[in-house]
Amino acid sequence: MLSLQELEKVFDALWFLNRSITGDGVRETHKILSNYIPLNTYEVPTGTKVFDWSVPREWKVNQAYIIDPDGKKLCDFSENNLHLVNYSIPFQGKLTLNELRPRLHTMPELPSAIPYKTSYYRETWGFCLSFDQYNCLKEGIYEVVVDTELFVGSMTISDFLIEGESDKEILVHTYTCHPSLAINELSGVLVTLATASALASRSDNYYSYRFVFAPETIGAITYISQNFEHLKASLIGGLISTCVGHDKEYQYKSSRSGESLIDRAIKCYFTRNSSKELIWKEFSPSGSDERQYCSLGVNLPVGSLMRTPYHQYPEYHTSLDNKNIISFDALLETSNTYVEVFKLLEENKVYQSTTPYCEPFMSNYDGLYFNKDHRFASDLTKAVKWLIHFCDGKSDLFSISEKSGLDIYLIVEAAKKMHSCGLLKTID
Structure with missing residues (x-):
């Protein structure tokens, strides 16, 4: 887990490097990042065909x-x-x-x-x-x-895979191609780095996590082109990390469907954490690299969780987008939010009732039935009742939380108790 001081140290090391879509500035950027996470860095030669594009000259x-x-x-x-x-x-x-x-x-x-x-x-x-x-x-x-x-040279791309219990993956993708821009470049890099560091320190990741550092547009297109079959088979959700350095409200641009697992995880998380303001934006064909992941033939479940997006702050794409306007506290908070959203995704399982014929006799199961006043069930007991009736082997916990209006964390707690009592079994 990176500290505020370490984030600022990385920022200062990266600030003056001349990044572009190719070149030594990008290579040096990735080299510095590799001091904190074990990046797999490779070069894609000039002229390489990637869908309708070609990798340009260096x-x-x-x-x-x-x-x-x-x-x-x-x-x-x-x-x-x-x-x-x-x-x-x-x-x-x-x-x-x-x-x-x-x-x-x-x-x-x-x-x-x-x-x-x-x-x-x-x-x-x-x-x-x-x-x-x-x-x-x-x-x-x-x-x-x-x-x-x-x-004739090459374009630099790096990725980092944290293997979890499952081979299903969650993606965080950011770009490394803008020189001396704080919010529009380094904020996404630093949040991605901090998130990767935090998840790498955990020993109980259920999903695998893939982190990609590449130049915007051509880098994303190249990465998708060269990893398309794997991503299509393995990716359950992803976020483009960009413009995350302000201490303002969160803004989420959804995947193209608007109802993918990552979209629903964001909704559940911010509904539960109402102190964190969220502005929801439907997918549109402008923005950053979510455009490539959500293109018609690719159509992967990737959104973008930002703070103040591109074009919405006056310093965007100018020399005023510098260290004076970035918040390192916000960077760390945003990384923590990414991690918490991913934890919630890991808790979102599909269960099936093992006693589908009428309600089970809940007094037989320790910790499931509470009511000090017989007229009113406790919140946990309400959650148990919803799970009894909707754990059909198809509905996930997000959908049961949405349907019941009950807090997602309460639903998760009740499901875990019922699973430990043998009333529910997980469906892969």
Whole structure:
């Protein structure tokens, strides 16, 4: 289990690395993470076909900057890696300000922020700078240096499998491809790391747990393409971990069906923990890598449990998405929530009654029948009665909790007592 201090230490180690969908920044990121969990890291070569996509060329930045007419260096990549449009092709030359302007990207609505821009699949180059800095540019000749390389290389992916009693799996997937963004990049990485660390320390996991670190979109597509049959056969639910660094309410984007096991586990958990506010969002074809897992031909039960999602906070995809706005307390709390949801999934079993012909004589079974006043059954006894009538070998505990309106943890407790008394048997 990682502490707040360890999470912050990892954040600081990862912050300045130049991550993209390929490259040494990603490799170094995964190497640092492997100090905390035993990652299986591998490379997927440029040109590898993955469904309708191909793994792109690898990208490397040697240096990138602009020299203004007064000889001052601007947009220096070595000072902030957001200054260079990610995946810029090489360029060196002298341009007038009017010639340079179309290559400069700003955010007038956030005049002090450097925007984050990419050009993965369209060969071009450009620089990002604050609107305040842009407004100070003077007429004249600018020297531009974009010393980058695009070459046949590979894309880095890592995963980590915690084997449980069952070979059925729960997935947590996050991306490692954004440079120097706190909420939109490192929050998901840190929550995934903390969750993996917590579950790896448990010796009684029923399900197996798979953790994936890959570049967004192309990485998810590649991972699904190369593991599709296994995922289809084994995955019972999963979460995309992204935008989990705010201390605001939780937001859940459901799987495509909206009624998968992971969706129902989220509903049950937050209904029980009413102090944690949850905003429920139905699946839509925009967002992060749940789009790939929920695509028509794949259709795996994967949602995304976030705090303040992409596009909903003003600093999104800018230099203002930094350590000043991330909450390490929220990261740890969110990881704990992931773990608790997964524990609830493990408790959700299908039972069958061993005494289906009328109610059993409950006074024969210790701990099942309580009523100080004969007019009113205790909550536990109410749960027992519901289980007697609905443990048909098909209905799981989530559905019985939903149908009865009784607390899911009460239903779980009653089912365990009945199972130990021999009144219920589990159905695999």
